Amino acid sequence: MDVxxxxxxxxxxxxxxxxxxxxxxxxLYNHSLTEDYKSFEVSYSLSESINSTGFSRALSGESFPGxxxxxxxTIFRRDKEIAIQVIFDDDPQLKEVLxxxxxxKETILGTLVPRKxxxxxxxxxxxxxxxSVLMVVLAHFQDDVLVxxxxxxxNGTGRLFTAVSGxxxxxxxxxxxxxxxxxxxxxRLWLRKVDGCWFMFNTPMPYYAQEPQMAPLNEIFLIRQSxxxxxxxxxxxxxxxxxxxxxxxxxYDKEMTGRHLDRILDIASQIPIYDCGFRPTKxxxxxxxxxxx
Amino acid sequence: xxxxQFVTRQMGSEMVMVPLTDKxxxxxxxxxxxxxxxDILKILENPKTIEEMTENxxxxxxxxxxxxxxxxxxxxxxxxxxxxxxxxxxxRF
Numbered sequence: 001m002d003v004x005x006x007x008x009x010x011x012x013x014x015x016x017x018x019x020x021x022x023x024x025x026x027x028l029y030n031h032s033l034t035e036d037y038k039s040f041e042v043s044y045s046l047s048e049s050i051n052s053t054g055f056s057r058a059l060s061g062e063s064f065p066g067x068x069x070x071x072x073x074t075i076f077r078r079d080k081e082i083a084i085q086v087i088f089d090d091d092p093q094l095k096e097v098l099x100x101x102x103x104x105k106e107t108i109l110g111t112l113v114p115r116k117x118x119x120x121x122x123x124x125x126x127x128x129x130x131x132s133v134l135m136v137v138l139a140h141f142q143d144d145v146l147v148x149x150x151x152x153x154x155n156g157t158g159r160l161f162t163a164v165s166g167x168x169x170x171x172x173x174x175x176x177x178x179x180x181x182x183x184x185x186x187x188r189l190w191l192r193k194v195d196g197c198w199f200m201f202n203t204p205m206p207y208y209a210q211e212p213q214m215a216p217l218n219e220i221f222l223i224r225q226s227x228x229x230x231x232x233x234x235x236x237x238x239x240x241x242x243x244x245x246x247x248x249x250x251x252y253d254k255e256m257t258g259r260h261l262d263r264i265l266d267i268a269s270q271i272p273i274y275d276c277g278f279r280p281t282k283x284x285x286x287x288x289x290x291x292x293x
Numbered sequence: 294x295x296x297x298q299f300v301t302r303q304m305g306s307e308m309v310m311v312p313l314t315d316k317x318x319x320x321x322x323x324x325x326x327x328x329x330x331x332d333i334l335k336i337l338e339n340p341k342t343i344e345e346m347t348e349n350x351x352x353x354x355x356x357x358x359x360x361x362x363x364x365x366x367x368x369x370x371x372x373x374x375x376x377x378x379x380x381x382x383x384x385r386f
Binding site: 059236237240241244245247252253254257258262265268269 | 300302304305307308309311313316317318320323325
């Protein structure tokens with residue numbers, strides 16, 4: 001089963017008949033939006049335990065308090081390999097997962113430890129949260145950026161709205177959709193440079209299926225709710241750093257952090273970034289349309 | 294300048310520094326420097342005494358020496374506090 005991400009084809013297989021791949025969020029990502037892509041062979045198998053011998057811990061994290069299925073994750077390293085481990089506190093199917101990415105062989109070997117007594121494990125190829133952490137690692141590997149943002153496309157112009165959670169990304173995207181724009185996604189975007197220009201792509205989401213979309217990245221808005229609409233162009237390093245603050249970023253060494261800074265500064269040098277206080281009504285659409293006119 | 298603990302990049306005349314804690318990037322404590330700050334740090338890429346720094350900057354900026362010395366003093370206090378700059382010889386400092 002193939003799942004296409006920006007610049008990537010992931011070919012999923014299972015080595016255990018008990019694992020059933022059933023795509024949900026990734027089901028419509030069965031074709032590439034770009035001409036060029038790199039292929040990874042991804043295989044899942046079941047095991048009673050995980051063996052992470054020889055790997056050293058690079059970075060850890062956990063689900064937000066109150067998550068429906070709490071978990072913790074760790075990224076490990078061994079030479080050129082990266083491993084993602086997820087330990088679930090209370091998942092109905094899985095206790096633990098270890099996915100080893102070999103960038104030289106272009107393979108990802110996933111070992112799944114099921115809960116006792118289960119005959120079958122039914123998972124989306126990019127099941128949560130393994131799929132999300134995997135996307136972060138793969139995006140970095142090919143010098144792309146993942147960002148908490150919504151994006152819309154209107155008459156060939158792609159606009160990105162970024163903010164911390166709960167401050168209006170979906171609201172802003174909804175207003176544009178009502179005014180006739182195409183929604184790229186309202187939560188998370190994958191930014192990738194194609195032929196020298198930055199584009200935004202949606203990614204498979206855990207709780208709904210969406211057609212893969214892409215749009216040029218023409219304008220970036222750092223949004224916040226405000227009693228009045230106020231849109232101000234930001235410049236220089238201040239613009240770049242305020243944009244970077246909403247990136248999805250897990251960097252565990254100097255080289256990685258440097259590469260991320262380079263791409264953020266590249267985006268900020270090519271694409272106008274605006275501070276955008278807005279009232280959630282359609283007037284903000286007119287105000288923003290007027291910027292490029 | 295404590296180059297090991299930061300990832301530093303230049304954009305135009307400004308500079309950005311991302312601190313690393315145990316090699317992990319701390320994106321919540323990013324430092325940005327304006328043109329003057331960037332010039333001072335460039336001078337400090339190799340260790341310098343305050344006198345050497347002052348001489349160097351005096352040739353770059355149209356400023357009287359007393360103001361320059363006070364500004365350098367302010368900058369260094371903050372930079373040392375944020376571990377951007379290290380004192381490597383207390384006597385000469």
